[in-house]
Amino acid sequence: MTLSLSPRINEFVHSVLGETALLGRLVEALGSPLDIVLPEQAGRNVAAFRAVHAEHRLGGRIYFAHKANRSSALVRELAAGDAGIDVASLGELQHALGAGFTPDRIVATGPKNAAFLWLCARTSVLVHVDSAAEVAELGELVRARGLPPVRILLRLSEFAAPGVRTAARRSRFGVSPDGLESILDLAGKYAGHLEPVGVGFHLDTTALPEKAVALEGCLTALETCRRRGLRPWAIDAGGGFGVSYLADPAEWDDYTSALTEAVLGRRAPLTWNGHGYGLRNEGGTIGGSLGLYPAYRQVTGPAYLDQLLRTRAPGLGRPLGELLLDSMVDLHVEPGRALLDQCGLVLAKVLEVRDDPGGLIVRLDCNAGDVSTENHGVLMDPVAIPQREGPAEGAYLFGNLCLESDLITRRKVFLRGRPRAGDLLAFVNTAGYFMDFGATEALRQPIARKVALFRSDDAWQWCLDDQYWPLHRETA
Amino acid sequence: MRFDAMTDAIGDTPLVRIDPAVHGLRHIDLYAKMELLNPFGSLKDRAAWNMLRPLVSPGGTVVELSSGNTAKALAVLAGMHGMRFRSVTNRMKVPEIKDLLLLLGADIEELPGQAECLDPTNTEDPLTRMYQQLGDGGYAHTDQYFNELNVDAHRHGTGPEIVKDLDGQAPDYFIACVGTAGSSTGVARALRQHNPDVRVVGLVAHKSDFIPGIRTIDEAHAVGLFDPESYDTVETITADDAIDGLLTLVRRCGTLAGPTGGGAYQGAVRHLRKIDAGLTERKTAVFIVCDRVESYLSYLRDRRPELFNRPPRAHDVRTVDAAEAKILDVAAAERWVAGRRGIVVDLRSPYAYQALHIDGAINIVDELFAELLHGGLPFSRRQPVLLVCPVGEKSAKYAALLTRMGHPEAHSLDGGVIAWRDAGAELVRD
Numbered sequence: 090m091t092l093s094l095s096p097r098i099n100e101f102v103h104s105v106l107g108e109t110a111l112l113g114r115l116v117e118a119l120g121s122p123l124d125i126v127l128p129e130q131a132g133r134n135v136a137a138f139r140a141v142h143a144e145h146r147l148g149g150r151i152y153f154a155h156k157a158n159r160s161s162a163l164v165r166e167l168a169a170g171d172a173g174i175d176v177a178s179l180g181e182l183q184h185a186l187g188a189g190f191t192p193d194r195i196v197a198t199g200p201k202n203a204a205f206l207w208l209c210a211r212t213s214v215l216v217h218v219d220s221a222a223e224v225a226e227l228g229e230l231v232r233a234r235g236l237p238p239v240r241i242l243l244r245l246s247e248f249a250a251p252g253v254r255t256a257a258r259r260s261r262f263g264v265s266p267d268g269l270e271s272i273l274d275l276a277g278k279y280a281g282h283l284e285p286v287g288v289g290f291h292l293d294t295t296a297l298p299e300k301a302v303a304l305e306g307c308l309t310a311l312e313t314c315r316r317r318g319l320r321p322w323a324i325d326a327g328g329g330f331g332v333s334y335l336a337d338p339a340e341w342d343d344y345t346s347a348l349t350e351a352v353l354g355r356r357a358p359l360t361w362n363g364h365g366y367g368l369r370n371e372g373g374t375i376g377g378s379l380g381l382y383p384a385y386r387q388v389t390g391p392a393y394l395d396q397l398l399r400t401r402a403p404g405l406g407r408p409l410g411e412l413l414l415d416s417m418v419d420l421h422v423e424p425g426r427a428l429l430d431q432c433g434l435v436l437a438k439v440l441e442v443r444d445d446p447g448g449l450i451v452r453l454d455c456n457a458g459d460v461s462t463e464n465h466g467v468l469m470d471p472v473a474i475p476q477r478e479g480p481a482e483g484a485y486l487f488g489n490l491c492l493e494s495d496l497i498t499r500r501k502v503f504l505r506g507r508p509r510a511g512d513l514l515a516f517v518n519t520a521g522y523f524m525d526f527g528a529t530e531a532l533r534q535p536i537a538r539k540v541a542l543f544r545s546d547d548a549w550q551w552c553l554d555d556q557y558w559p560l561h562r563e564t565a
Numbered sequence: 566m567r568f569d570a571m572t573d574a575i576g577d578t579p580l581v582r583i584d585p586a587v588h589g590l591r592h593i594d595l596y597a598k599m600e601l602l603n604p605f606g607s608l609k610d611r612a613a614w615n616m617l618r619p620l621v622s623p624g625g626t627v628v629e630l631s632s633g634n635t636a637k638a639l640a641v642l643a644g645m646h647g648m649r650f651r652s653v654t655n656r657m658k659v660p661e662i663k664d665l666l667l668l669l670g671a672d673i674e675e676l677p678g679q680a681e682c683l684d685p686t687n688t689e690d691p692l693t694r695m696y697q698q699l700g701d702g703g704y705a706h707t708d709q710y711f712n713e714l715n716v717d718a719h720r721h722g723t724g725p726e727i728v729k730d731l732d733g734q735a736p737d738y739f740i741a742c743v744g745t746a747g748s749s750t751g752v753a754r755a756l757r758q759h760n761p762d763v764r765v766v767g768l769v770a771h772k773s774d775f776i777p778g779i780r781t782i783d784e785a786h787a788v789g790l791f792d793p794e795s796y797d798t799v800e801t802i803t804a805d806d807a808i809d810g811l812l813t814l815v816r817r818c819g820t821l822a823g824p825t826g827g828g829a830y831q832g833a834v835r836h837l838r839k840i841d842a843g844l845t846e847r848k849t850a851v852f853i854v855c856d857r858v859e860s861y862l863s864y865l866r867d868r869r870p871e872l873f874n875r876p877p878r879a880h881d882v883r884t885v886d887a888a889e890a891k892i893l894d895v896a897a898a899e900r901w902v903a904g905r906r907g908i909v910v911d912l913r914s915p916y917a918y919q920a921l922h923i924d925g926a927i928n929i930v931d932e933l934f935a936e937l938l939h940g941g942l943p944f945s946r947r948q949p950v951l952l953v954c955p956v957g958e959k960s961a962k963y964a965a966l967l968t969r970m971g972h973p974e975a976h977s978l979d980g981g982v983i984a985w986r987d988a989g990a991e992l993v994r995d
């Protein structure tokens with residue numbers, strides 16, 4: 090029995106995969122692995138988020154969380170549209186400014202060093218502050234250097250739900266709502282230098298109810314601000330809107346059931362060395378829990394935001410979207426993964442194909458850092474270029490590092506038709522976090538070059554990622 | 566029937582024949598074991614009491630990982646015996662049950678959802694960690710997923726009662742939903758003692774569905790009491806099956822069953838229909854109705870909203886066209902307000918109104934306003950009104966509705982309070 094996990098591929102990516110000659114030449118010229126980014130799709134994804142805001146009559150920015158991909162092409166394309174950008178390091182801020190984002194469209198998040206804070210303040214970007222210490226550091230900096238006042242969002246965490254307690258995961262970032270008054274006191278000491286314009290959060294969870302609690306917690310926090318005479322108009326709901334990676338829910342169900350049975354020893358192993366992805370066999374009963382991203386998800390991205398806005402606030406009872414609108418609050422979001430849905434793929438060359446008692450072995454000229462789906466718990470099949478004919482065979486994908494653990498995935502992948510040395514495997518939908526987030530130069534293996542593909546004159550054109558500027562489209 | 570304690574009322578539930586006109590099986594008598602008639606409302610009363618009895622110690626704390634009926638029964642039992650009850654769960658998706666548990670005095674904690682940015686090195690799941698904490702906490706842990714006393718409650722109670730009520734015979738078929746597997750395993754053991762040929766069908770939820778109280782096949786594999794060998798077949802039911810069955814039981818069989826009772830009925834009939842066609846002699850089958858429908862109204866409302874539709878009511882805002890409304894732009898509205906020409910009705914939520922509003926406005930949130938209008942005009946026709954909402958869309962609809970109801974001077978603020986704010990007009994707090 091073959092257990093496919095067919096990736097979800099939209100028409101646009103489908104058309105790229107059809108350009109087999111072009112893709113082959115690109116890898117020949119630029120080496121394996123090769124990252125391909127599709128900037129135009131990112132623009133479409135922003136529009137889909139915008140449409141949710143419009144549907145709910147809400148204002149606020151769609152900030153792209155830059156951390157999801159280092160590409161210049163993606164950032165420049167987004168700069169050409171109406172998105173904002175969420176930068177989490179000095180380098181990302183420089184990159185965003187250089188790509189054409191004006192400071193009013195930038196928010197700085199995450200842990201910040203002095204240089205990062207200085208450039209934020211100097212260019213007047215919005216700063217999402219994590220802690221009291223950061224408020225003090227930024228306030229001192231602005232005062233001491235005579236910089237213009239800086240707009241800040243206060244990051245909150247550890248929201249309490251009414252009714253039943255939720256044992257939320259602890260976060261490294263943000264202050265609890267109980268600490269809001271004291272952080273406002275502190276910000277008040279820098280009046281004229283720091284201007285609180287709102288509050289925000291970023292929760293690392295797929296669970297909608299937790300986000301509903303957080304959003305309502307932010308509304309309560311804004312009321313605290315107003316009571317002190319402040320006039321904040323924004324809530325930043327962070328990222329985490331998710332992506333659905335697979336085309337077919339039944340394949341996901343079948344695979345996870347089969348994995349459970351394999352861990353219990355009721356069927357042949359489906360993974361390298363019987364790896365259980367977090368599941369263990371404890372005397373015939375499954376222990377542990379499946380450490381995998383839910384690769385098929387029904388509601389993700391813009392639809393997830395829509396559902397959140399339709400969710401009734403646990404305390405106030407009214408749908409959150411209406412509460413935000415009633416309160417005239419702008420809702421900012423910082424999607425990373427979701428804005429890069431269908432925005433890129435990694436191509437890797439097949440170096441060797443051989444039979445092994447445990448299954449076919451396919452050795453690739455790339456490593457687990459170049460296609461880091463496994464590291465993020467995402468399972469989906471690669472697409473073979475060209476597609477060979479033949480029965481499906483279970484194969485292990487080996488990487489190019491001399492490490493026992495360097496498998497692109499520890500899962501046996503069922504490939505339809507046996508690939509040959511020199512063929513390509515395309516790992517689709519990898520633009521969000523799986524392309525360059527974990528790539529290293531270990532063993533002096535090269536880091537993938539990046540290429541932007543775009544439509545122009547009714548054909549696919551390409552250029553190196555850092556050569557891309559959003560000028561190829563005819564202006565209307 | 567005179568008892569010393571409610572615990573004595575646990576068990577001895579009726580076995581009731583389902584009218585063949587309802588299920589349509591020609592050669593099979595189908596019986597329902599009415600576990601919903603247990604004193605705290607479900608089959609879990611038996612397991613809860615059987616597991617807790619040896620652990621009773623006044624002043625102590627009972628702990629269980631439960632999202633529903635076990636928690637409910639344990640909370641009641643703990644209260645009867647001077648103990649506290651604490652539940653940890655990631656599965657509590659039915660709001661009525663949450664509220665009921667709070668009412669019973671339970672201390673419940675929900676586990677967080679899955680991380681969006683997965684850390685694959687963190688394979689220790691929250692439940693395992695919770696078990697470790699319990700291990701050395703001095704709690705009375707009933708451990709329903711692993712505790713053989715859960716199975717025994719049904720092996721010595723539910724199962725033998727069925728045999729007794731069938732005049733000492735085991736049924737030919739037994740069908741039950743699988744949560745902890747306690748009831749299905751226990752009953753199956755008792756029945757097979759009488760007749761090793763009893764066919765046992767276990768029902769699990771379809772993987773993409775949620776049916777409160779039972780598990781999917783993968784989840785069942787994480788249950789210590791679950792042994793696939795206990796069942797002749799394990800079949801899948803969907804939430805739709807469960808609700809279809811529930812509707813049959815509540816509307817036609819006088820049985821106020823919850824979703825798993827409905828699922829068991831539907832799964833039983835589906836399984837038996839295939840067999841029925843080839844039968845020449847009479848057979849009997851038994852399924853379990855686990856609990857009652859009342860706790861699942863929101864679950865049903867989410868999935869079958871049409872079941873709850875009320876007939877259309879008078880003066881419904883959905884029936885008017887906003888274009889019929891009289892509109893005031895911000896400048897005109899400012900003059901209207903300054904001239905005290907009438908009342909301003911702010912249709913936003915009280916939370917938003919209290920934060921900032923137009924001076925002199927009264928607050929009637931739109932949902933409430935709609936409710937009032939069903940009954941007629943809530944103010945005189947001679948009283949001019951200006952309706953205000955966030956962007957002027959809802960207020961226009963309500964102004965149009967008031968106009969249609971014969972009000973001559975109902976206006977809507979164009980662009981709403983957001984346009985008002987953006988024009989720099991005054992907003993106040995009290």
Ligand SMILES: Cc1ncc(COP(=O)(O)O)c(C=O)c1O
Nearest residue numbers: 154198291328329423424425426
């Ligand atoms: C503050 C903040 N915002 C946004 C994001 C983007 O999250 P996602 O890519 O899941 O949308 C992250 C991710 O780590 C984050 O830390």
Ligand SMILES: Cc1ncc(COP(=O)(O)O)c(C=O)c1O
Nearest residue numbers: 634744745746747748778825855
């Ligand atoms: C409503 C409902 N139905 C069915 C079951 C399944 O019973 P068991 O746990 O004995 O398998 C449960 C158990 O929690 C339940 O709450």
